[in-house]
Structure formats: C-alpha cells, structure tokens
C-alpha cells in the first residue's frame with residue numbers, strides 16, 4: 001500500500017512562480033518570455049492542480065477507508081463557472097498567485113480572465129449543483145459529483161440587427177482545458193438496445209450496441225478544509241474507431257458512423273430547461289452517465305472484488321437525484337444488482353430504495369419528465385421490464401394500504417404507454433424534497449399530493465443556497481472587506497450566519513455610508529466591464545435595476561418590460577415632471593430555449609425597447625434599458641454586486657425557489673418581488689420593511705383562475721397598462737410594423753397564462769415606493785445592509801447541513 005502523505009505545506013510566491021515556470025517549460029513548452037496570458041493561465045492552473053493532488057488522494061483514501069457514508073450528487077448539469085480564481089481561493093494560494101504572475105510580468109486579472117467559462121448547465125439547477133459540491137468539500141463531507149462532460153455547453157447568445165436571439169455553438173474545448181483530467185483507465189461500458197432473452201430461467205439482456213464512458217475528473221477543493229472531492233464528468237467514446245469492413249469497401253462515411261453515433265451522446269447540452277424534450281438522445285445521455293456512475297461507485301467502494309457484498313452499498317454512499325434527469329438510475333441499480341450480481345428482487349429493491357433520494361425543482365406539470373414506454377423499450381428493454389415490475393409491486397402495495405382504485409390509477413408509474421419519472425423517483429427512493437419552504441408545501445399539497453398522502457414521511461424541504469465563496473468573496477471583494485472589517489474576522493466566509501453580527505452596524509450611519517461607497521464602487525466597476533465587453537456607455541449615477549435569469553413566461557420578464565414601457569410613455573407624455581423622475585438603468589440578461597417562440601419574441605421586444613428608449617433624446621439621463629447578451633456566471637459575478645434593485649417577479653406558485661434572489665440579497669440589493677419560492681423566506685428573514693412585496697398570492701392566483709381569468713379586463717382597467725400594450729401593438733418598437741409582436745400581444749390579451757396583466761397595477765404602483773426610498777440614500781443603504789446581514793441562512797453550506805441531517809444521514813470525514 002502506498003503511503004498517503006499529508007497535504008503539501010503552503011508555498012511562497014517565489015516557489016509558486018517557479019512552479020508556473022516549470023509548467024510553462026515542460027508542459028506548455030514555451031519560455032517565460034514567450035508566454036502569453038493564455039499560457040500562464042494553463043500553467044498556473046496546472047500548478048494549482050498539483051498543489052491539490054495530495055489532499056485529493058488523501059480525501060479519496062479516507063472516503064473509501066473511513067466509516068463515513070459518502071454523497072453522490074447525480075446531475076445532468078454542473079454550471080461551474082471559471083475555475084482558477086475559485087481554486088486559488090479555496091486552496092489558500094491567492095496571494096502567492098498574484099505575486100507570482102506579477103513577477104512573470106502579468107496582471108493577475110488578465111490571467112484569471114483568460115479562462116473560458118465552462119457552461120455545462122442551463123441555469124438554476126446546474127448552478128445549484130456547483131454550489132452544493134463547493135459546500136460539501138468545504139464542510140469536509142466526502143462527495144462525488146457525477147455528470148456529463150458535454151463537448152458543447154449552453155449556446156452562446158448574440159442578437160441580430162432586429163434584436164432577435166441568435167444561438168451559436170459553445171465549443172468550450174477549443175483551447176487546452178487544464179482542469180479536467182481524462183482517465184482512460186477507469187472507463188465503463190454502457191450498452192443500449194437489443195433484446196431480453198431467457199437463459200436457464202434467468203433474464204439476459206443482449207444489447208445491440210455499446211459506448212465507452214470515459215471519466216474526466218475535476219478537483220473540487222473545499223475552502224480552507226484540506227479536503228478535495230471529485231467531480232467526475234463522463235465523456236462518450238466509441239469502441240469501434242471505424243468499421244474496417246465498411247472502410248475496405250471505400251465507404252468511408254459508413255465506416256465512421258458508429259463512432260459518430262457513440263460520441264454524439266456527450267456532444268451537446270440540451271438547452272431546454274422547462275419543457276420535456278422526449279428525445280431519444282436525451283434518454284441516451286441520462287442513462288449513459290447514470291449507468292457509468294453507478295458502476296464507478298461500485299468500483300470505488302469495493303476495489304478488486306468480484307463478488308462484493310452490495311447489501312452494504314447504502315452504508316457507503318447515498319445518491320441524490322438532481323431532478324428527474326438521472327432517475328433511470330433506479331431501474332439501472334436494480335438491473336445491476338439482479339442481473340450482474342445475482343441478488344433476488346427484494347434484496348435489490350431494499351438496497352435501491354435506501355440508496356436514492358430525489359430533489360424536485362419544479363411545479364410546472366409540463367416540466368415533469370414522462371418517457372414514452374416505446375422509447376424506453378427500444379433503448380433499454382430490460383429496464384422497461386424492471387419498471388413494469390416496480391409498478392406492479394407499487395400498485396399491490398397501494399392496494400394493500402387500502403388506497404382507492406381511482407387514486408392508484410392516477411399514481412401509476414407505468415401507464416402502459418409511458419413512464420412518469422417523478423413518480424418512479426418518489427417511490428424508488430427514501431426521501432423527496434422541494435427546494436424552498438413554499439415549494440415543498442405545494443409539492444405535498446398539489447403536485448405529488450397522492451404520494452404525500454400515502455408516504456408522508458418521505459417528504460421534506462431543503463431550501464436552496466448559494467456559495468458565499470464565489471458569490472460574495474470572489475464576486476464582491478470590496479463588500480467582503482467591509483464585512484470582515486465590521487465583524488472583525490473573515491470567518492463568515494465559511495459560517496455565513498455570522499453576517500447577523502452586522503445588524504447593529506445598520507444603525508451606524510458611518511458604516512452605512514461605507515456600505516454605500518462599496519456599492520458605488522461596484523457600479524463604477526460594472527460600467528467599465530460593460531464598456532469593455534459590450535461597448536456600452538452607462539450612467540453610474542442612475543439606479544441599477546436588474547432582472548437576470550432564464551427567459552420564461554412564468555418568470556414574467558413581460559411584466560418588467562411593460563412597466564418600463566409605461567414609464568417611458570409617462571416621461572414622453574410629460575405625465576411625470578422632470579424632477580419627479582428617478583433616473584434608472586434597467587439591465588436584462590436572459591437566454592431563451594431555441595424553440596421557445598414567445599420567449600424569443602420577448603427578447604426581441606426588450607432589445608427593441610432598448611433601441612428606442614436609449615436613442616430618444618427626451619428620456620436621456622432618465623431611463624436606459626440594456627439587454628446584455630449571453631448572461632452567464634461571469635456576468636452574474638460582475639452585475640450582481642453592482643445592482644441596487646433586483647427583480648424576482650414570477651407568478652406566485654411557479655418559481656420553485658430561485659437562487660439569484662439569494663445572491664442579490666447577499667450583495668446588498670433590495671428586491672422587488674412576489675410571494676414565490678425562496679422570496680418568501682428571504683422576506684421573512686430580512687424583514688418585510690426591507691423588501692418590496694407586490695402581487696397576488698398563490699391562493700389569489702388559484703381563486704382568480706377558478707373564477708375565470710380574463711386578461712383583457714385588466715388591460716381596459718389600468719390606462720398605464722393599456723398604453724404600454726398599445727405601444728407594443730402599434731409598432732412603436734418595430735419601426736411601425738404592427739405585426740411584429742402580434743402573437744405576444746394576442747397572448748397577453750387572450751391567454752396570459754401567468755397573469756402578468758393582473759399583477760401589473762400592483763407592480764407599477766410599488767415603483768413609487770421604491771423611488772421614494774431611493775431618494776434617501778442613507779435609508780436605502782441601511783435596508784440593503786440589513787438584507788446582507790440577514791441572508792446568511794442562504795448559504796449553500798446551510799443547505800448541505802440540512803441535506804445531511806434530513807436526507808443523507810451522514811457527515812464530514814474525521815481528520
């Protein structure tokens with residue numbers, strides 16, 4: 001057995017500079033003189049990775065040999081953001097790095113910026129997974145992130161001359177990527193298709209084709225924890241480099257076909273994040289990473305054992321299913337146990353249920369994945385049999401519990417022609433959780449009510465959180481310094497509830513002024529960022545008002561843009577006097593799924609409102625609107641600290657949690673929002689007087705819907721709304737073309753599924769309150785500071801502690 005050495009002792013800046021030089025010389029093959037920022041970025045990243053190696057090995061050894069159960073976080077998405085700066089922070093190498101690269105003749109920021117952001121996620125769900133693995137490592141909990149290394153991440157967004165979204169592929173691996181280590185020797189075979197036959201009374205799956213799953217390992221260093229966990233992302237390779245027979249017939253294209261088919265599996269991240277895609281390739285992706293990961297976990301925990309005792313598997317690791325995307329793992333573990341390791345059904349079922357837990361991230365019924373049975377049957381015939389049998393057992397169990405026939409009918413996992421993945425996850429795991437208190441309650445009362453009635457103890461809540469390392473310390477160094485000054489320690493970075501210690505300082509006008517100065521400096525910095533990146537000229541002496549998130553009808557970017565249009569009209573018409581106008585800059589950032597027609601049209605509208613408003617001399621200095629292209633983690637890190645007013649205006653009962661809301665509150669923005677998702681808890685904690693609440697509640701939404709909702713009534717009732725919609729309809733934002741937004745206008749007036757019009761008046765009214773407060777900078781900043789002070793609960797460290805206690809029943813490794 002090799003000796004596991006203690007982690008490397010800290011280096012000096014000189015030593016670190018030498019390590020970078022060595023990497024430049026021997027792996028980049030350039031001299032320090034020849035090196036560009038991109039070279040230094042790769043060299044420094046590799047040097048950091050080397051520093052983490054011993055801690056990584058030790059964590060792995062302790063994970064396997066120790067008696068603490070590990071966590072396997074199964075997620076189709078990990079939206080990590082740039083790695084270098086975060087790794088330096090967590091490894092305690094920031095200062096050495098800064099000095100070392102300066103010694104090499106570079107600015108640290110240029111080296112950090114040289115990294116290309118990996119976009120292996122769509123939005124909230126993928127970023128949450130990234131925050132969670134950061135927190136697990138920081139808490140010292142042994143954990144593996146398991147997912148897919150897509151060749152193409154979330155598309156890059158640009159806008160054409162008409163303001164329409166244009167998607168271009170995000171080939172993020174064009175240049176050397178120093179963080180992922182491809183491990184060809186820990187590969188797994190994943191098979192598909194074919195048929196199930198009986199041999200000696202045993203079911204045997206004879207697959208038609210297989211792909212080679214090769215892991216790419218990313219290190220996940222904990223903040224000051226000496227623990228380094230593993231993010232293992234699978235990439236698909238072909239076993240048949242080419243088909244020689246076909247090649248000999250000079251049919252070259254035919255020859256490479258199997259390779260193309262295999263490697264397609266990890267080629268692209270699906271950019272939809274709310275509607276089910278139902279595509280074969282998507283199911284292939286899901287099964288691909290889940291099957292490889294389950295086999296990998298068995299390999300890790302039972303090294304070299306042919307006949308391991310897998311009844312101990314649930315004591316070794318617990319798997320969290322991030323939404324329904326990895327739920328095929330439930331029948332897959334059953335198959336592995338029964339077909340590959342000869343366990344009987346009941347033993348296999350016991351192990352499986354103990355091993356899995358499921359997190360639901362939605363309330364929209366249309367977002368719950370349902371797979372056609374025919375598709376599963378074709379791609380995974382053995383799994384379909386297992387699912388049928390799980391469903392039979394389930395129905396028997398329900399009958400045994402005296403559940404009514406029509407309820408059983410509603411609850412079926414397998415309906416004969418489709419498989420409901422959320423139901424399979426709920427039955428096939430030990431716990432189900434929602435992602436904010438309100439959401440978890442609605443899951444029990446509505447979405448999964450039948451299940452909660454039968455299995456009440458399975459259901460729990462874990463409110464989401466965000467990592468304070470990336471979203472406060474790195475994103476907002478000035479605020480971080482002020483917090484440390486205020487608290488007299490920087491321990492808050494790993495114990496965020498310590499921010500409460502700032503509450504008394506909100507009474508101290510001098511401290512509040514320092515806080516205001518930090519915000520002003522962040523605004524100034526963002527003006528520079530926006531100039532560099534987008535060529536924009538932004539007036540920093542305006543209120544910075546931001547709405548950034550995926551574009552969805554339920555999130556109601558429409559509500560915001562209608563209010564902006566209304567304000568524009570009011571200024572133009574002179575309905576408000578010049579000194580009544582509070583100058584604002586409104587920032588939007590949002591990607592729309594490429595096939596989401598109304599969402600794309602909303603982006604086009606925002607861009608054209610921006611064009612008209614920003615070029616109108618009548619509103620100059622009073623109102624500006626910017627649709628920033630390609631919202632991503634980097635933009636979030638720059639824009640959130642500069643924001644003063646944040647928009648969380650979804651229809652009540654639709655946003656499961658939101659995590660942007662937490663990032664804004666922690667960075668000292670005030671929120672205007674509805675009683676939805678985690679807004680409810682944020683408001684409770686920061687105080688109702690420090691939160692701009694408006695709009696209908698869940699109950700009011702339900703009632704209005706039941707009574708019959710007629711959006712046109714609201715259009716007629718509020719002249720501000722009528723005017724705003726009329727301006728969209730009459731071509732003001734489409735060079736006179738009245739048809740340009742006709743589908744959007746028609747939707748507002750006749751359907752308006754998410755009741756934007758019904759909430760418009762309340763939203764427009766609360767603006768006066770917002771502007772009144774903003775005119776009193778001391779009071780505004782006092783409230784903003786109280787948002788920071790009372791948001792410590794929204795650390796993902798706390799979320800992880802809740803998962804550990806309520807769901808995983810495990811904890812940190814002993815030192």
Ligand code: 26M
Pocket residue numbers: 122123124125126128270271272273274275276277278282361362367369435464655656657658659677
């Ligand atoms: C599904 C099928 C096929 C292709 C893609 C998908 C898919 C991908 C991502 C579906 C949903 C996806 O993400 C949903 C999401 O991001 N949900 C958000 O999760 C956050 C973290 O819990 C919450 O804060 C947000 O409220 C919730 O909308």
